[in-house]
Amino acid sequence: AQSVSQHNHHVILSEAASLELGCNYSYGGTVNLFWYVQYPGQHLQLLLKYFSGDPLVKGIKGFEAEFIKSKFSFNLRKPSVQWSDTAEYFCAVLTGANNLFFGTGTRLTVIP
Amino acid sequence: SQTIHQWPATLVQPVGSPLSLECTVEGTSNPNLYWYRQAAGRGLQLLFYSVGIGQISSEVPQNLSASRPQDRQFILSSKKLLLSDSGFYLCAWTRAGGPQETQYFGPGTRLLVL
Numbered sequence: 001a002q003s004v005s006q007h008n009h010h011v012i013l014s015e016a017a018s019l020e021l022g023c024n025y026s027y028g029g030t031v032n033l034f035w036y037v038q039y040p041g042q043h044l045q046l047l048l049k050y051f052s053g054d055p056l057v058k059g060i061k062g063f064e065a066e067f068i069k070s071k072f073s074f075n076l077r078k079p080s081v082q083w084s085d086t087a088e089y090f091c092a093v094l095t096g097a098n099n100l101f102f103g104t105g106t107r108l109t110v111i112p
Numbered sequence: 113s114q115t116i117h118q119w120p121a122t123l124v125q126p127v128g129s130p131l132s133l134e135c136t137v138e139g140t141s142n143p144n145l146y147w148y149r150q151a152a153g154r155g156l157q158l159l160f161y162s163v164g165i166g167q168i169s170s171e172v173p174q175n176l177s178a179s180r181p182q183d184r185q186f187i188l189s190s191k192k193l194l195l196s197d198s199g200f201y202l203c204a205w206t207r208a209g210g211p212q213e214t215q216y217f218g219p220g221t222r223l224l225v226l
Contacts, residue, residue: 004155032212043116044202044217080188090156094212099171102148102156 004093006103013021013081013112021106023065023091032094034076035065036102039087047089050074061085083112114139118203118218124131124223133191133221135203138184143205146185147178162186164210167200183223198225 005024013019025031026075029041029062055067074091091103115138125131137143147159158171160178168178175194181186186203201221206213 005153032214036215036217043219044204049214061172074205092156099145099210100158100215104155 003103006089006106008090008106009104010107010109011056012109012111015083015109016080017082019076019078019108021087021089021108023074023076024101025072025074025091025093025101027072027091027093027095029096031096033065033067033081034092034094035059035063035074035076036090037087037092039084042109044090047076077089081108086110087091113130113207114216116203116205116216116218118201118221120221121219122222123224125193125223127195127225131193131223133188133201133203133223135186135218136184137186137205138185139195140205140207141151141213142208144208144213145170145180146206147186147188148202148204149199150220154163158200160188193225195225198223200207 003026009021010012031054033050037047038044046088047063048057050057058064063078065074067074085095088107088108090105094100117136119134144163146161147158149159150156155203159188161166162168162180165180165183176190182215203218
Protein backbone atom coordinates (compact mmCIF):
# COMPACT_ATOMS: atom_id res chain seq x y z
CA ALA A 1 0.00 0.00 0.00
CA GLN A 2 1.10 3.54 -0.63
CA SER A 3 2.40 5.40 2.40
CA VAL A 4 4.22 8.52 3.45
CA SER A 5 6.81 8.31 6.21
CA GLN A 6 8.04 11.12 8.36
CA HIS A 7 10.51 9.49 10.69
CA ASN A 8 11.15 12.52 12.87
CA HIS A 9 8.21 12.90 15.21
CA HIS A 10 9.59 15.78 17.24
CA VAL A 11 12.61 17.90 16.41
CA ILE A 12 14.03 20.46 18.81
CA LEU A 13 16.50 23.04 17.52
CA SER A 14 18.06 26.25 18.69
CA GLU A 15 17.56 29.38 16.65
CA ALA A 16 19.94 29.69 13.68
CA ALA A 17 20.42 25.93 13.48
CA SER A 18 19.86 24.23 10.14
CA LEU A 19 16.79 22.10 9.60
CA GLU A 20 16.11 19.03 7.57
CA LEU A 21 12.87 17.09 7.96
CA GLY A 22 12.66 13.76 6.23
CA CYS A 23 9.82 12.58 4.03
CA ASN A 24 9.80 9.27 2.17
CA TYR A 25 7.00 7.75 0.19
CA SER A 26 6.25 4.41 -1.31
CA TYR A 27 4.73 4.74 -4.76
CA GLY A 28 6.39 3.81 -8.00
CA GLY A 29 4.59 6.11 -10.40
CA THR A 30 4.43 9.83 -11.02
CA VAL A 31 3.82 11.86 -7.88
CA ASN A 32 3.13 15.40 -6.85
CA LEU A 33 4.62 16.35 -3.50
CA PHE A 34 3.63 18.85 -0.86
CA TRP A 35 4.71 20.19 2.48
CA TYR A 36 2.04 21.72 4.69
CA VAL A 37 2.62 23.56 7.95
CA GLN A 38 0.42 24.25 10.93
CA TYR A 39 1.56 27.05 13.20
CA PRO A 40 0.19 27.08 16.75
CA GLY A 41 -3.42 28.21 16.73
CA GLN A 42 -3.57 28.50 12.96
CA HIS A 43 -4.99 26.49 10.10
CA LEU A 44 -2.94 23.97 8.18
CA GLN A 45 -1.50 25.76 5.14
CA LEU A 46 0.65 25.02 2.12
CA LEU A 47 4.38 25.60 2.51
CA LEU A 48 5.57 24.42 -0.91
CA LYS A 49 4.81 21.91 -3.63
CA TYR A 50 6.51 20.04 -6.43
CA PHE A 51 4.78 19.04 -9.65
CA SER A 52 7.54 18.87 -12.25
CA GLY A 53 10.72 20.57 -13.40
CA ASP A 54 13.49 21.64 -11.06
CA PRO A 55 13.53 19.11 -8.21
CA LEU A 56 14.64 21.81 -5.80
CA VAL A 57 11.55 23.72 -4.81
CA LYS A 58 11.52 26.95 -2.87
CA GLY A 59 8.62 27.86 -0.64
CA ILE A 60 7.60 30.59 1.73
CA LYS A 61 9.66 31.80 4.69
CA GLY A 62 12.98 30.50 3.33
CA PHE A 63 11.99 26.85 3.19
CA GLU A 64 12.99 24.58 0.36
CA ALA A 65 12.58 20.91 -0.45
CA GLU A 66 14.39 18.59 -2.79
CA PHE A 67 12.71 15.80 -4.70
CA ILE A 68 15.08 12.86 -5.12
CA LYS A 69 13.21 10.38 -7.25
CA SER A 70 15.74 7.57 -6.79
CA LYS A 71 15.36 7.81 -3.02
CA PHE A 72 11.58 8.39 -3.04
CA SER A 73 12.25 11.38 -0.82
CA PHE A 74 11.12 14.97 -0.51
CA ASN A 75 13.02 16.38 2.45
CA LEU A 76 12.29 19.84 3.78
CA ARG A 77 15.18 22.14 4.59
CA LYS A 78 15.90 25.56 5.98
CA PRO A 79 19.44 26.82 6.54
CA SER A 80 18.69 28.86 9.65
CA VAL A 81 15.49 28.38 11.68
CA GLN A 82 13.73 31.03 13.70
CA TRP A 83 11.57 30.77 16.78
CA SER A 84 8.57 31.56 14.57
CA ASP A 85 9.16 28.33 12.64
CA THR A 86 7.86 26.36 15.61
CA ALA A 87 5.00 24.38 14.09
CA GLU A 88 3.91 20.97 12.90
CA TYR A 89 4.99 20.01 9.39
CA PHE A 90 3.19 17.51 7.17
CA CYS A 91 4.46 15.93 4.00
CA ALA A 92 1.88 14.81 1.45
CA VAL A 93 2.05 12.81 -1.74
CA LEU A 94 -0.46 12.84 -4.58
CA THR A 95 -0.27 9.72 -6.69
CA GLY A 96 -1.08 9.38 -10.35
CA ALA A 97 -4.43 7.94 -9.37
CA ASN A 98 -5.21 11.22 -7.62
CA ASN A 99 -4.95 9.73 -4.16
CA LEU A 100 -3.53 12.15 -1.60
CA PHE A 101 -1.62 10.68 1.33
CA PHE A 102 -0.32 12.63 4.29
CA GLY A 103 2.49 11.71 6.63
CA THR A 104 2.10 11.60 10.39
CA GLY A 105 3.68 15.02 10.82
CA THR A 106 6.82 16.31 12.49
CA ARG A 107 6.60 18.74 15.36
CA LEU A 108 9.37 21.33 15.26
CA THR A 109 10.24 23.29 18.39
CA VAL A 110 12.72 26.12 18.00
CA ILE A 111 14.30 27.37 21.20
CA PRO A 112 15.17 31.07 21.22
CA SER B 113 -11.23 36.26 -0.25
CA GLN B 114 -12.13 32.69 0.50
CA THR B 115 -12.77 31.45 4.00
CA ILE B 116 -13.65 28.08 5.42
CA HIS B 117 -15.56 27.50 8.62
CA GLN B 118 -16.06 24.41 10.73
CA TRP B 119 -18.59 23.98 13.47
CA PRO B 120 -18.40 23.06 16.30
CA ALA B 121 -14.80 23.61 17.35
CA THR B 122 -14.93 21.00 20.10
CA LEU B 123 -17.41 18.23 20.80
CA VAL B 124 -17.71 15.60 23.51
CA GLN B 125 -20.18 12.85 22.74
CA PRO B 126 -21.10 9.51 24.35
CA VAL B 127 -20.58 6.26 22.50
CA GLY B 128 -23.61 5.38 20.40
CA SER B 129 -24.78 8.96 19.96
CA PRO B 130 -25.18 10.60 16.54
CA LEU B 131 -22.77 13.09 15.02
CA SER B 132 -23.05 16.01 12.69
CA LEU B 133 -20.07 18.22 11.83
CA GLU B 134 -20.51 21.10 9.46
CA CYS B 135 -18.11 22.74 7.06
CA THR B 136 -18.91 25.78 4.95
CA VAL B 137 -16.80 27.64 2.42
CA GLU B 138 -17.25 31.27 1.42
CA GLY B 139 -15.92 33.25 -1.48
CA THR B 140 -15.61 30.53 -4.09
CA SER B 141 -17.91 28.48 -6.30
CA ASN B 142 -17.94 24.79 -7.09
CA PRO B 143 -15.06 23.88 -4.79
CA ASN B 144 -13.88 20.35 -4.25
CA LEU B 145 -14.44 19.55 -0.57
CA TYR B 146 -12.64 17.10 1.68
CA TRP B 147 -13.01 15.60 5.15
CA TYR B 148 -9.88 14.40 6.93
CA ARG B 149 -9.32 12.83 10.32
CA GLN B 150 -6.16 13.18 12.33
CA ALA B 151 -5.89 10.67 15.15
CA ALA B 152 -3.21 10.94 17.82
CA GLY B 153 0.19 9.98 16.39
CA ARG B 154 -1.17 9.54 12.91
CA GLY B 155 -1.17 11.57 9.77
CA LEU B 156 -4.12 13.07 8.06
CA GLN B 157 -6.43 10.40 6.74
CA LEU B 158 -8.73 11.33 3.89
CA LEU B 159 -12.27 10.21 4.72
CA PHE B 160 -14.46 11.71 2.00
CA TYR B 161 -14.23 14.09 -0.89
CA SER B 162 -16.82 15.73 -3.06
CA VAL B 163 -16.58 17.33 -6.47
CA GLY B 164 -20.14 18.64 -6.49
CA ILE B 165 -23.55 18.73 -4.82
CA GLY B 166 -24.67 15.23 -3.91
CA GLN B 167 -21.41 13.68 -5.15
CA ILE B 168 -19.50 11.93 -2.39
CA SER B 169 -16.54 9.59 -2.65
CA SER B 170 -15.52 7.54 0.36
CA GLU B 171 -11.89 6.67 0.86
CA VAL B 172 -12.11 4.53 3.99
CA PRO B 173 -14.92 2.17 5.04
CA GLN B 174 -16.25 3.23 8.41
CA ASN B 175 -19.38 4.17 10.28
CA LEU B 176 -19.16 7.78 9.10
CA SER B 177 -20.96 9.30 6.16
CA ALA B 178 -20.80 12.63 4.37
CA SER B 179 -23.27 14.75 2.51
CA ARG B 180 -23.12 17.88 0.38
CA PRO B 181 -26.56 19.45 0.37
CA GLN B 182 -25.31 22.76 -1.04
CA ASP B 183 -22.40 23.82 -3.22
CA ARG B 184 -20.37 25.18 -0.32
CA GLN B 185 -21.58 22.99 2.52
CA PHE B 186 -20.10 19.66 3.51
CA ILE B 187 -21.43 17.63 6.43
CA LEU B 188 -19.84 14.70 8.23
CA SER B 189 -22.25 12.43 10.08
CA SER B 190 -22.58 9.28 12.05
CA LYS B 191 -25.63 7.46 13.34
CA LYS B 192 -23.74 5.82 16.23
CA LEU B 193 -20.33 6.99 17.36
CA LEU B 194 -17.59 4.59 18.35
CA LEU B 195 -14.73 5.26 20.74
CA SER B 196 -12.37 4.99 17.79
CA ASP B 197 -14.08 7.96 16.13
CA SER B 198 -12.32 10.32 18.53
CA GLY B 199 -9.90 12.59 16.74
CA PHE B 200 -9.40 15.89 15.04
CA TYR B 201 -11.54 16.40 11.95
CA LEU B 202 -10.42 18.79 9.27
CA CYS B 203 -12.39 20.07 6.34
CA ALA B 204 -10.55 21.39 3.31
CA TRP B 205 -11.37 22.79 -0.09
CA THR B 206 -9.55 23.06 -3.38
CA ARG B 207 -10.40 24.75 -6.61
CA ALA B 208 -12.25 22.57 -9.07
CA GLY B 209 -9.05 21.36 -10.73
CA GLY B 210 -8.77 18.42 -8.37
CA PRO B 211 -6.52 17.15 -5.56
CA GLN B 212 -3.38 18.54 -7.20
CA GLU B 213 -4.65 21.97 -6.33
CA THR B 214 -3.60 23.55 -3.06
CA GLN B 215 -5.68 22.41 -0.13
CA TYR B 216 -7.10 25.14 2.10
CA PHE B 217 -7.90 23.78 5.52
CA GLY B 218 -10.45 24.83 8.09
CA PRO B 219 -9.75 25.24 11.81
CA GLY B 220 -10.86 21.70 12.61
CA THR B 221 -13.24 20.07 15.08
CA ARG B 222 -11.87 18.13 18.01
CA LEU B 223 -14.16 15.19 18.78
CA LEU B 224 -13.93 13.16 21.95
CA VAL B 225 -16.11 10.09 22.22
CA LEU B 226 -16.52 8.77 25.75
